[in-house]
Structures are given as structure tokens and as C-alpha cells.
Amino acid sequence: MASSNTTPGVDNTFRKKFDTEEYRERARKREEKEADRSKSQPKGPPVQRAPLKHRDYHVDLESRLGKTQVVTPVAPLSQQAGYFCRVCDCVVKDSANYLDHINGKKHQRALGMSMRVERSSLEQVQERFEVLKKRKTPGTFSEQDLDERIRKQQEEEEEHKRLRREKKKEKKKGKVIEEEPEMNPEVAELMGFGGFGSSKKS
CATH class of the missing domain: 1.20.5 (Single alpha-helices involved in coiled-coils or other helix-helix interfaces)
Incomplete structure (x- = not known):
């Protein structure tokens, strides 16, 4: 007599049987390989990134305005249409996105900078003010x-x-x-302006 737990008409023989001992052995071997690899590679200190600083170069956005260029699919990236970033080796299609790219995290990290700004001390701010005062041109007010x-x-x-x-x-x-000499006395009387004149009638 069939047991009450099995459902008639259902074939469960195709299900894969997992051997837990085999998978434990695989995991142990993988851990040993990773440990050997980490021992062979010397671990250096974490990468120290420089804080953000202002650009000391001019961003050229206008040099190729109004110029025509033949673009082929086999041309290198630097000769394709758009703005080419040498640091990230990519092409950006318009100037707004190019500025976003060079100010973005990916580009700054490629330059070795973090996205944090160095905090200035009081002395640095005062020195900066002095430099700007000395740099003032005669045309400024x-x-x-x-x-x-x-x-x-x-x-x-x-x-x-x-x-x-x-x-x-x-x-x-x-x-x-101009109006006084042009005014005819007869017309003035007809219009009812007779009493406004300076001459008195006897």
C-alpha cells in the first residue's frame, strides 16, 4: 500500500541530489587559494588621495566651435565628435556634460583627488586676502x-x-x-472766448 505522503502521478526523480561533503571540500580549497594569494601579494597602505584644488589650466570649450569635421566610426576617440578626456579616455558629446564630467567623482579620482576640500586656516585666508589686494589692477574701484x-x-x-x-x-x-497772435478776435467771440483776452472793450 502507498504511503499517504506521496502524491500519485508526480515524478520527483529528476531533482538533483546535493552532496554537502563535496561542497564543503570545494569551499575549503577556495579559501586556501585566497589565503595563499593574499600572502604572496604584499599589502600596501591604503591610497591617500589629495584634497580637491582649483584648476590651474584653462578649459578649452570654444576652439572647435563652428568648425566642420569628418567623423568615421574607425577614427580614434581623440578625433571623434565631441570633447575628449585624456585622463578617462572617453568622449563627451556636449560642453555641459564635459564640464560635469571633469568636475565629477570618476575624473577627480583618476587624477588622484578625493571629493573633499581641504579646510583653510585663518592665516591662509588672511594671506589670500593680502595677495588679492596686491593683485588689484588700477582699473578696479x-x-x-x-x-x-x-x-x-x-x-x-x-x-x-x-x-x-x-x-x-x-x-x-x-x-x-504762438497761439495768441494766431487767434482771430472774431472767431474768439464766436467761440465764446471773448472775455479771455487782455484787451478791454469800451
Whole structure:
């Protein structure tokens, strides 16, 4: 009589039987190989990456603008269309993505830099201010120069407004002078302007 646990009509003989002893032996051999490999290779200190620093070169984005170029699929990467990065050996299609790439983590790591910025001390900041003050060109303006320029501009604007007001007054006077001789007394009486004239009737 068949047991109640087995389902009639189902063939379970195709399932693979796992030999646990064999897999334990394989795992032990793999661990021994990895241990031997780690012993043979000297372990160096972890890679020290330099902190981020500003670029000391100009990024050329405009030299190939407006130029035509024949692009073939067999051309090397440096001669294909777009911006070629020599550090990462890749081509980026437009300038915005190229800037994102050279400022990105992958490119900075290839240059040996971490994405952390070195913290500046108070002395370094003061020295930087001194260098920038000395580098100031004669064409730049201090706060006093700026205040002086603003004051001069305001005076010029006031003078301009005054001249415009005077011109408007002259135009109004000119119109009155022009209108008085052109006014015919008879027409003025017909229109009802008889009482506005300066001459008195006897």
C-alpha cells in the first residue's frame, strides 16, 4: 500500500541530489587559494588621495566651435565628435556634460583627488586676502570710488531732469506765444472766448 505522503502521478526523480561533503571540500580549497594569494601579494597602505584644488589650466570649450569635421566610426576617440578626456579616455558629446564630467567623482579620482576640500586656516585666508589686494589692477574701484561714482551719477541724473523741466516750460511758453497772435478776435467771440483776452472793450 502507498504511503499517504506521496502524491500519485508526480515524478520527483529528476531533482538533483546535493552532496554537502563535496561542497564543503570545494569551499575549503577556495579559501586556501585566497589565503595563499593574499600572502604572496604584499599589502600596501591604503591610497591617500589629495584634497580637491582649483584648476590651474584653462578649459578649452570654444576652439572647435563652428568648425566642420569628418567623423568615421574607425577614427580614434581623440578625433571623434565631441570633447575628449585624456585622463578617462572617453568622449563627451556636449560642453555641459564635459564640464560635469571633469568636475565629477570618476575624473577627480583618476587624477588622484578625493571629493573633499581641504579646510583653510585663518592665516591662509588672511594671506589670500593680502595677495588679492596686491593683485588689484588700477582699473578696479574701492568702496570710496564706488560711492563717488554713485554720487556723480545721481548729480548727472538731477541735472538731466532739471534740463528736461526747463525744456518743457519753454515749450509751454512757446505754445502760448504762438497761439495768441494766431487767434482771430472774431472767431474768439464766436467761440465764446471773448472775455479771455487782455484787451478791454469800451
